[in-house]
Amino acid sequence: MSVRNFVSVASTLALVAAAQSFIVAPAVAQAAAPTGQADGQVTAPGAVAATADPQSNAAPATDAAAEQDGIGDIVVTAQRREENLQAVPLAITAISGDTLKARGVVDMSRLSEFVPGFSFGQTGSDVRPAMRGVRTANNGVTGDPTIGYFIDGIYQSRTSQAALGFADVATLEVQRGPQGTLYGRNTFGGNIVVTTNAPTHELDYGSTLTVGNYDKVRYEGYINVPLSDSVAVRLVGVTDYAEGWVRNSYNPQADLFDENKQYVRGSVKWDTGGFSATFRADYAKQGGNGNSAFGYKQIGSYIDPGTCQILFNSPNYIYLNERAGNRDGVADCRTTVASPAGPVGTGVDLGIPIDNLGDEFTVSNDYKPFRNLYQASTSLTASYDFGPVAVKSITGYVKYRGRRTTDSDFSASSIAIDQARTHTDTFSQELQLLSSKSQRLEYVVGGFFLNDNLVNGFINQQLPRVIRSSALAAPITGSQNNGTYQFERVKVYSRAVYGQATFHVTDAWSVTGGVRYTHEKKTYLNATAFWYLPATLPSGANPLTLVTIDDPLPGRGVFPARPDNCGTAGVTAATILNSLGQQVASTYCPLEFSQTTWKAGTEYQITDRNLVYASVSTGFRSGGFNAGLAAAQSAPTFDPEKVTAYEIGSKNRFFDNTVQLNLSAFYNRYRDLQESRQIIVGGTTLQTTFNAARARSYGLEAEAIWEPVPELTLGGNLSLLNAKYTDFNNVPLPFGGSILVSDASVTAPTIVNGVTIAGIGQRRIIAPGYSCDPLTGTGGAGQPALSFVCDLSGNNIPHSPKYSGSAYASYKIAIGDESAVIPFVAVAFAGHHDEQSFNDSLAREEPWAKLDASLTYEVNRQLSLVAFVDNITNTKVQTLVSYGGTPLQASYQPPRMYGLRLRFQR
Template structure:
């Protein structure tokens, strides 16, 4: 059921109301501070009876603090929260944290936060949301899945983090903190999960002391599941011949064959010094991801796995990704200074063959085998073969005052270098002989090595004028360089009838013949940039558990280069992102059992990097990034109320308004007849999201418990765009709900939980819109599946999971 769209005027009125709501606690807190203190004291004497919200410790500002004393829009999910909610994947956290839309694409996990997101996933592109594991930045989306196990907590920082986190944190940061080895204890856990789609998940960890100064921790996970995107029978005709492809001609997609391990050694020679060495390895396998067809989703009302049916593509599908991360962290106290040194090396070897799920006519009519002596024309099965090798080195040193002080500071230096080898080839296979690899035609693709290197120095401090008032200030200087060496191949120009490039190199090796890369013209480029980002703020601790804060902060993502600039007819550069964020917020404990956080924000995103495919004069088509002015503002609220000792109610409400101030898109944006997106909202930016959850435990009288939990998320509609074709699709509003019931016996550590996610069994489109043809189509095109001569089975999207259910067993020791 679609809900009415919120108008800009309605949101403006809501934001005014939000300001009033933020002001209300000022008087209320002043009147009830003494009463609250009395309640707190009374609670301390009746700890067994009174419901009290726990204190949450975070390190979002690179020093330990409590959640309610950290002046930022910050959400935290503990390891217990993750286990209870069955969050086994990064994409699942969007169902419990406001302001997030997360898509799982062929390039890995892509995050949109408060409407800020990156849509250039090539080797020269960078993220807008930093993703860090134990302080190590994971820059590539397809390297993020292997770290999501044995987790202590997840911290989600919303808003630009240009001071402490620097590059690629324009819209925020997601910090995953894993469990560390513990001295002097032997402990661990084991978890098993069985569910539909033949899901089998196993996770375990063990902590072993090795004397008084050493401890070792090993953790591992194995996750297997059959796919939920099933091929269906498919028949098509060409030149009077009918071709039939049964469902069995293609493999089921969107499965899982993943495993990972983490091994950590902690050395603590004295009480204020630790050295931790960590090695994480992971492998992702199976058939890989697949987009979903709009025709199938509409035919099944977006419901169940049937909505995810795909057309068979006989080309083999596979995913083979190996990832490793070696990290060392030294944390020591030198007199009054806390010193932390972090170094890491990552290696990603990612191979995926991704057959299209779309109609063979989606690729148009191509000259299939010109270099084998056959001028045959016809439709083709399209697929992509990716092989990325990425090596990343990082080094960061920070110092901070070791004890509480009038001035609390963090300062440091950071060096980051990523070498991304990109080989992404688009291929076509003959309709009438799709298994003959000798006839596969390379359509286009890059073969290059791109190096990202940045150096920065930063510092942030809070000056406590008195017990209540603090002034926060921070600066960061970043020097960034991106350079690419390689080629980009366009083997033929069908319209001009140009032949493909040569088919052998100087050594006689075949090129442009599957699976060898097609070598084209040189495609080198370089862009250098430097930037000072800053933050200023004022914190007002009105009472011990009531914090008001306001800040102005900037974000930074370096500029880059386009392969082709229509003005110069050569390689051209685009500017760095420029975002200034204004925020005012409150967070506190209104009662011992009630916590609340609320924030108003406004982003002047004067240079927002938007990437799309654009056609230029002479038929030249090239990925093209523009920096366009955008505006974003909103209001976010999160709260938790412990109704009773064993009953907790929590939820969130977020309003969001985004718009392009000026933006021209479409194939002909620079040579006439552009599509004007000015005044339109940004992608993946629902105007309203809300979550609500309740958990309750029933004591059975003998020490055993039954734990019940239910939660639901509502999201209003949002847009997804094919910027190259200048068209958009509106994902309708939706809810996603989940529930679980668990039994914890008194005399055993074994726990049993039954669970179900996505109770509605509805599918949502999360990105990756492909298949539109703008010919003769009006702007917007919402919901339409046919454009010009394009077939109905052409429009496709990235989507999230259907309903999942099963049983979990766990034990701690």
């Protein structure tokens, strides 16, 4: 954004703000005094949270003025009612909306700076959070997230939805550890709960303009208008634009991680007597080039230099783009021993050089991708307070559509394009019966059901080849391969009933117990198409063989009905093959299961400001499907994975409410983990998801705030974590698990477990650092090609740094009656962690630290200007490494970002 445009926009905003203030001021003086708070609103420092929600009957604070100095309270909803954070016996990090605005947080990507042990990963539009040894690995429609995401109580079933409706936030909660009783399915590792500001009975309005490098321009505005004594409305709007911070040196129009987002939300609240209802409707749209698919930057692969073969986890790396078809005719490696690549001295073409090697924020792709995401949702939260009990209903409908493409060869060559689309239609309904907080026995009883219709489509489009390489004087042209298309549909029906009660044995000591029963049913359909080029058209095949679920086309097949003998042992799916024996469609017997989760705990209020607690709880992640013909024949489904979590903790305020220290220690046992395995089907091996692995994690988390004087705030958090697989066997390595090496000293075949793994004059080298054996049933006469599986027991769970945390400091310097300057500085850090379960050396993040800083000038209570720099150190932090074949692909957090933020509020 040019300086002239910036000055123009900023001046316009300031003039509009001033005009609003002048015009509305007389009306403000006559407006009714507020009668309640926005849901989850932060209270004045030292005050107990006041609430207008009938699910909580706690009286508003009447002596807030007596404790203006000190740390303010935050309202959270982790126990399905509004409560003071410090009174809830759970490990929760709660961040106020004001803090999010001051730090410029507009999505989940920076939560690791606030939440102990939280790790953020992203592949394309899909968010992959992790904490306490639980990570989000499967984002497809055949599986489910492991960490729940809720907006105003409405469950979001796809992690890509987390990047859309994030505006005018009152409170953001991260609930660490399983929440299987009060929240249920897919809260296996915890929850991220966003509560937006509800309408209030006070005229209010405000806006924030942010400008920065990469032509960043973000505007967010809101207005809250009371229509009567009982009805109020609130409107929120956001526009966000930025150029991509991953530059494309070949095609400048194809920069990645740009932004082009629009968002609007309207809400109406009606409260009268004991009744309250809030209706919300919003719409979000996100365009631009997007974030590629998985990792956007290739970082190299492994090689055995003597044989020029790929050997996983070898200490030797090769920095080539080895994607299929990317060959420039240049010998990238020369053998020193005889191998399948050829005799000694053979030159092997392994790929083309990786462009912009070592520059994590520059790629060189020819294709300009696109990202088209939109979401429309509505919700109604209604409650009635009868006095001793309150009844609450939460109804939500979410319609999400996503379509994005990527340059699948990751290069300036023209080889292939991938396109993915995801459709989600989610309806949920929850009913709750909540007791009054004034009773000795507090309880919440509820019922929940969810219908989720999911569609996923994937297209691999092959192009006429044009190979461009820095090693070539001119591009090489060639033919193209056949393309594929896959279509999947999953329908989810989930029903649950639950209850949790807390009995106050004494005024200080309480015990809690809860249980939830979930019944779930899923159905699955898929269809496959094959695009044949005329030159490669098999005899008798059509150019396009397609079965479409939505609208079957004449002559292209009929989607198979559910097998008639579902329930019969060994019958799980029906499939359709074309004339070439290729699968074109399949339908599965329904996956149906029931799960009971529970919680037990106790807490003791030592003083009004010191709480200790202990609990044990369980959670689960929903089961799912393995796609494809072979899976349909052998292993079509996998069951839920489960966790049992033990936690002790303490929440404290000391020294006249100037020090807050919250501690939690936990031990989690995971079983039936959904991990990848290989199975044998006919003459081939197939990688599928099985329930096999067991794991455990334990650690300590601390959060602290110190306000020695009202002007100075110091804070930080720390996580110490140990997370490992305890039983994780029979795992195939992603590629290059073993190689054959000529060795004349070998005079007899090498046989392991009855399988010949190397012949006379050869020896087999297994990937360094792994204990591997031949997969049973492979390697013999008439059997499929030799395949190896390895034991990963004892490996670190991905995205689980041994230590991580942050620290911050701010100081308010008064320069007038209303004006002040506030410098702020924060540092975030993390230790070594692995990014894949194989713990290989390239997929490993080394220790890192980065620094943020800002300087705020408060003109008065209404107007402030913030100058900020995020990631001053320009630290390159990997968020994910993925195996899309060789080489490995990585994603990174943004580089240094800086700008100005102008805020106005009534």
